[in-house]
Amino acid sequence: MAKAKLKPNEWGALTVDHPLTAAEIESKAQEILGKMTLDDKISQMGGDLPYFPTVIQMFFAYNTRPYPAGANKRLDLPAIRFSDGPRGIVMKDATTFPVTAARGATWDVALEERIGEVMGIEGRALGANLVAAVCINLLRHPAWGRAQETYGEDPYHLGELGAALVRGLQHHVMAGLKHFACNTIEDTRMKVDVKISERTLREFYLPHFKRCVDEGAASVMTAYNQVNGAYCSENVHLVQEILKDEWGFEGFVMSDFVMGLHDAKKGALAGLDLEMPITQHYGKSLKKLVQQGEVPLALIDEAVLRILKQKMRFAQVGQPGHYSLEILADPEHRALARQAAVESIVLLKNELPMEQRAFPEQKRDLASIFSFSRSGHVEYNLRVSDAQRFGAYANRNLAEPVLPLSPYKIKRLAVIGKLATQINLGDKGSSMTRPAAVVNPLQGLVAIAEDHFEIVFHDGLSPSEASDIARHSDAALVFVGFTDKDEGENMFTRGGDRQRLTLMDSDIALILTIASTNPRTVVVIMGSGVVIMDKWLDYIPAVLLAWYPGMEGGHAIADIVFGKANPSGKLPVVFPKSESQLPPFDNHSTKVEYGYYHGYRLLNRKGQEPAFPFGFGLSYTSYTYENLRIQESDLPAVGKLHASVQVANTGLRPGEEVVQLYVGYPGQEIERPLKELKGFKRVHIEPGEIETVNFEIPIQNLAYYDENAHCWAIESGVYALYVGGSSADKDLLTQKFRVLV
Ligand code: BGC
Numbered sequence: 001m002a003k004a005k006l007k008p009n010e011w012g013a014l015t016v017d018h019p020l021t022a023a024e025i026e027s028k029a030q031e032i033l034g035k036m037t038l039d040d041k042i043s044q045m046g047g048d049l050p051y052f053p054t055v056i057q058m059f060f061a062y063n064t065r066p067y068p069a070g071a072n073k074r075l076d077l078p079a080i081r082f083s084d085g086p087r088g089i090v091m092k093d094a095t096t097f098p099v100t101a102a103r104g105a106t107w108d109v110a111l112e113e114r115i116g117e118v119m120g121i122e123g124r125a126l127g128a129n130l131v132a133a134v135c136i137n138l139l140r141h142p143a144w145g146r147a148q149e150t151y152g153e154d155p156y157h158l159g160e161l162g163a164a165l166v167r168g169l170q171h172h173v174m175a176g177l178k179h180f181a182c183n184t185i186e187d188t189r190m191k192v193d194v195k196i197s198e199r200t201l202r203e204f205y206l207p208h209f210k211r212c213v214d215e216g217a218a219s220v221m222t223a224y225n226q227v228n229g230a231y232c233s234e235n236v237h238l239v240q241e242i243l244k245d246e247w248g249f250e251g252f253v254m255s256d257f258v259m260g261l262h263d264a265k266k267g268a269l270a271g272l273d274l275e276m277p278i279t280q281h282y283g284k285s286l287k288k289l290v291q292q293g294e295v296p297l298a299l300i301d302e303a304v305l306r307i308l309k310q311k312m313r314f315a316q317v318g319q320p321g322h323y324s325l326e327i328l329a330d331p332e333h334r335a336l337a338r339q340a341a342v343e344s345i346v347l348l349k350n351e352l353p354m355e356q357r358a359f360p361e362q363k364r365d366l367a368s369i370f371s372f373s374r375s376g377h378v379e380y381n382l383r384v385s386d387a388q389r390f391g392a393y394a395n396r397n398l399a400e401p402v403l404p405l406s407p408y409k410i411k412r413l414a415v416i417g418k419l420a421t422q423i424n425l426g427d428k429g430s431s432m433t434r435p436a437a438v439v440n441p442l443q444g445l446v447a448i449a450e451d452h453f454e455i456v457f458h459d460g461l462s463p464s465e466a467s468d469i470a471r472h473s474d475a476a477l478v479f480v481g482f483t484d485k486d487e488g489e490n491m492f493t494r495g496g497d498r499q500r501l502t503l504m505d506s507d508i509a510l511i512l513t514i515a516s517t518n519p520r521t522v523v524v525i526m527g528s529g530v531v532i533m534d535k536w537l538d539y540i541p542a543v544l545l546a547w548y549p550g551m552e553g554g555h556a557i558a559d560i561v562f563g564k565a566n567p568s569g570k571l572p573v574v575f576p577k578s579e580s581q582l583p584p585f586d587n588h589s590t591k592v593e594y595g596y597y598h599g600y601r602l603l604n605r606k607g608q609e610p611a612f613p614f615g616f617g618l619s620y621t622s623y624t625y626e627n628l629r630i631q632e633s634d635l636p637a638v639g640k641l642h643a644s645v646q647v648a649n650t651g652l653r654p655g656e657e658v659v660q661l662y663v664g665y666p667g668q669e670i671e672r673p674l675k676e677l678k679g680f681k682r683v684h685i686e687p688g689e690i691e692t693v694n695f696e697i698p699i700q701n702l703a704y705y706d707e708n709a710h711c712w713a714i715e716s717g718v719y720a721l722y723v724g725g726s727s728a729d730k731d732l733l734t735q736k737f738r739v740l741v
Contacts, residue, residue, distance in 0.1 A: 011315035012076035019316050029308040033301060035075060042287050044070040044304045046279030048079055054278055055258065063090040063430060066128040067277035070307060078311060080174070082276065083123055085133020086149055086165075087426060087550065088337075088433045091126045093325070095119075095333040095551065096433040099426045100135055101529050102344035102547035104151030104572035105617070107658040108682050109164040111340060116168020116175075118333050123173045125323040129314060131169055132176030132221055135431075136162040136208045137183045139573055140598045141585040142530035145186030145487050145497040148426050148548060152572025153599035154614065155204055156677045156701075159211030166215045172318040174218035174310055179256055181205050181238055182594065183223035186490050186497045187587040190259050193226035195593040201227075202705035202712075204598070210247055218251040218310045222272065224260055234266035244271050252306040257430070268295045273303035329435060334552055341549040341556030343656070347567035347618040348543040348575075350401040354519035402475070402520050402542040404563025404620055407452040410474035415442055416466045416514055417479030417507075418459040419526050426528070426548035429489025435551040441479055441524070444554025448562050463513035475520035477561065480507035482527035497587045501532045501579055508535050515539045524557060530575055533611060545569070563620060568656040568682075570617035570726065574600040577611045597673070600727050604674040615660050615677070615726040621651030621687065625659075628723050628733040637714040637741045641697040645723045645733065649685035658682050659693045662727060663702055666736075667718030670704055675722055678702065695723075699739055716741040 013032070020028065033041070048068040066081035083089055088096040097103065097115055106112070116133070123131045135149040136158045151161045162177070169175040182194040182205050196205065209220070220243060222232040232238060233255045243249045252273040255261040261272065264281040268289065275282045289295040327333070405413070420441045425433060439447075442457055449455050456473060458466040470476040480503055488495030502508070503525075515521040515536075522542040525531055529547070537543070544567075546557050559565040576582055583598050597605050600614035624647070631642035649655055661679035665672040679695045702719065703712040716739055724732035 010078050011311075011320075012078045014078060014312050014315040016316055020312065025309050025312045029305050029312060032075060032077070032308055033304055036304070038287060038290060038297075038300075040072055040075065041300050041304045042283060042290075043072065044307050045273060045286065045300070046275045046282040047277035049278055051278050051280065058258075063432070065091065066126070069274060069276060077308075078129075078315075080274070080307070080311065081127055081129045082176070083126065083128035083131055084430050085119060085131055086135045087431055087548070088435070089119055089122045089126060089128070089131065090431065090433055091128075092434045093328040093436045094122045094126065094433060095329040095337050096425055096435040096438070097337045098341045098344045098550040098553065099148040099528070099548045100151055101148045101572065102549060103340055104157065104161060105346055105545075105547070105569040106340060106343035106682075107157070107570055107572070107680055108343055109160055111336075111343060112161050112164035113168040114336055115340060116165040117171055118168075118336055120169040120172030120318070121323060122328055122333070123169075124318060125325055125327055128173060130174040130176055130219060132178055132219075133169060134162050134165050134175050134177045134212060134217065135179070136177060136212065137179055137181075137223075138205050138208070140184045140594060141582055142501060142528070142573060143498040143585045143587070144184045145495055146427065146489055147498075147530075148487070148528035149431055153574065154572065154677045155207040157572055157680070159208035160680075162208055162212045163215040166212050166217045170216065170218065170317065174251075174314050176219045176221055176254070177209060177212050177217050178221035179223035180209055180220050180232060180243065180253075181223060182227050183225055183232075185225070185585070185587050185592065186495070188590060189224045189490070191226070191590050193229060193591050195228060195591065197596070197707065199705045199707050200594060200596045204596075205594070206242065209243075213243070213247050213249045218314065220249065220251065220253050221256055222253060222260060224256050230266075230270075231262055233261045233272045234263060234270045236270045240271040250306070251310050252303065265289050265294055268299055268303075273306050329551065337550045338552035338555050338559075341553050342559050342565045344547055344549065344569045345556060345560045345567055346545040346569035346571055347403065347560070348545055348612055348616075349537070349540065350403045350618055351541045352399070353402055354515065354521070354539070354541050402522060403544075403561065405475050405561055407448060407562055410453050412454045412456060412473045413445070413449070414466070414470040414473035414476040414514075414518065415445060415455055415457045415479070416460045416470065416476060417510065418461070419479040419481060419483070420457065420477070421459070422483070424483055424526055424548060425550065426484060427488030428484040428494055429491040431489065438551045439554035441546075441554045441557045444556070444558035445477070445561070447555065448558040448564070460510045463510045466510065467513045467517040470514045470521070471517040473518060475522065476514050476518040477522050477524055478511055478514050479524050479526065480511060481525045481531070487528055497585075498528075501530055502535065503531060511536045512539060522561070529573055532576065532578060534577060537611070563653075566620045566653050566655045567617065568619060568658065570615050570658045570660075571612055572614070574603055574610045574614040575612035576603065577609065581606070581608050581610070601673040601676065613726045613728040613731075615658070616728065617658075617726075619651070619655045619657070621649055621653040621655040623655070623657050623685070623725060624648050624650050625724050625733050628721070628735050630721065630735050630737050633735075633737040635699055635737060635739050637699050637739060639699050641695075641699060641721070641737060643695045643697070643721060643723065643735070644692055646690050646692050647683065647685060648690040649687050652687050654684065654686050656682055656684050657725060660724060660727065661695050661697065662722040662732065663697070664720035664722065665715070666720050668715045670715060672704060675720070675727065677727070702739070714739060714741055
């Protein structure tokens with residue numbers, strides 16, 4: 001067995017040979033605390049690495065090893081050893097999964113838990129004992145540069161997937177939740193002050209953190225930004241009052257890296273337990289503050305106890321001595337990455353090949369769109385009525401949607417766009433991973449093609465050249481979208497917030513050029529998620545959203561394109577028709593305000609149709625929903641709503657459907673969103689089979705936050721239940737129930 005680089009289980013004095021009860025952990029932690037000097041205590045509260053050369057090393061070797069905090073030789077105490085996620089352990093050779101946003105589209109909590117397990121195992125093998133992979137910031141606006149690192153825009157959905165990741169990770173390592181809270185703008189993240197009402201904060205920006213705290217997460221990282229006038233690491237209301245006092249969080253709170261803490265006294269008084277990854281403000285200054293009586297010793301003791309107790313708790317988990325480097329991205333882990341990528345791909349459109357439509361009109365529209373394009377050097381090809389194109393398809397059965405392609409029917413496939421051959425895993429900031437091998441889309445497609453058909457690749461830089469290839473092919477896959485240059489964590493020259501929600505002009509021109517020569521053009525989008533497609537969607541029969549699909553992404557895309565797998569991903573964020581449908585996104589000002597509505601709730605509120613609804617995703621089979629039943633329709637506030645629905649697979653392929661449950665508040669005096677996600681289940685259904693799907697929804701989950709009374713409240717009256725395959729009204733069955741308070 002290959003040895004892990006750092007000894008994975010140096011728990012020192014905390015090593016135990018039997019599981020300790022909570023009371024035993026408490027008394028042992030107190031005993032250790034009793035032996036500590038003030039210096040010992042304070043050194044538990046800061047990263048162990050010196051400022052120099054660490055900050056310099058971070059420029060060229062960031063995250064390549066765990067960051068230690070709180071090692072104590074005299075007392076034989078192990079360090080916390082921090083490593084990052086969230087698309088996989090960031091150190092060399094670990095498995096790269098699809099980004100979190102993609103995994104949000106799986107709606108698969110069991111899968112997410114298994115991914116957490118693998119990250120935990122690989123983290124341990126690489127010497128970490130804390131993995132900050134649970135990024136659950138609510139996606140308020142899709143232009144956020146780190147949109148790819150979170151599951152989506154809905155707090156319930158975020159909470160369930162985040163909690164699953166926590167469960168999986170914590171079989172092996174401490175899980176770190178981040179970034180607490182309201183961190184959803186990248187370019188100004190170090191200083192922006194988010195003004196937000198208590199109700200909005202409680203109902204949308206915090207519930208998923210509470211869900212993961214209830215799941216037992218060991219640590220919470222504060223965000224860089226300010227909330228209502230105080231930096232998150234120094235925010236008494238967020239950290240002390242809500243997280244610790246109200247929610248009863250028992251783990252420790254750490255700062256985000258290097259610039260996360262500004263003032264030792266404010267941090268300590270707010271309940272920040274650990275400054276990471278370098279002791280800059282705590283250390284000597286904190287000691288002085290304690291000696292001068294400005295920070296009570298009791299607060300220091302509490303922080304140290306929190307840290308010690310989590311170390312003791314995790315000294316007992318996992319399989320010490322069994323984490324070897326051989327398991328990094330082993331076949332089983334790669335298979336899981338492939339499954340996650342398959343489940344995450346969203347089929348947004350799948351219609352008949354284009355030649356079955358009204359061409360004259362399209363030709364006119366195409367021409368006008370081309371003339372809008374700003375990129376002058378692109379060569380356009382407007383020969384929509386190309387005779388060759390019609391000829392090539394004259395003998396085909398055109399009554400079927402474009403996807404899936406059949407490897408036995410096509411002879412030649414055009415694969416176009418440079419992203420088809422690029423390693424495009426997403427952000428290259430703190431979430432950057434370092435896998436040993438990545439399957440890009442072209443490699444995945446070639447693996448399926450074998451001897452069945454020919455693949456011709458063109459990078460698309462000359463659309464007219466590419467269109468010549470497309471014209472002589474039976475279908476064309478066009479890869480477009482984004483890379484770490486366009487979006488991600490703001491690291492020096494890369495990443496940052498997105499500058500546009502549409503595709504690049506060159507991508508749009510390429511799509512239209514290829515579509516004008518091949519009626520079976522499939523657009524495959526890579527990126528963090530939302531793309532406004534108004535300029536080209538009508539001219540394309542099939543669109544797949546492939547996200548940043550991880551190290552097995554190429555295989556997954558090929559599996560979906562050729563129908564080896566049936567698409568089942570559903571959007572975890574609404575796709576607007578235009579940016580004007582979204583809340584304002586201001587990444588310049590240092591003061592911004594977050595209102596009550598965002599995402600699908602905002603579009604519903606304004607009565608606007610999205611391009612693709614939240615929860616939407618097509619399949620190669622079809623489902624019908626029937627018999628939505630409620631067991632008891634009058635319920636007390638402490639009760640539970642029991643509902644069931646029958647879902648039939650009415651198509652020809654087995655499939656996995658994400659059954660979604662929303663609640664609306666038609667009979668309420670208090671203003672509420674029109675409907676909100678309150679439950680979901682992913683079910684496998686064979687063709688011709690009917691599955692009965694049951695839900696149990698605690699009425700407490702339907703509460704709103706009463707700002708005047710400073711508590712959660714439930715109104716009496718009529719509520720609406722909606723169940724179906726997306727959040728769009730047309731996809732939902734409805735029932736009413738009453739709550740009697
Ligand atoms: C990021 C965190 C990350 C930390 C450590 C920060 O820049 O905001 O998400 O966990 O670095 O890599």
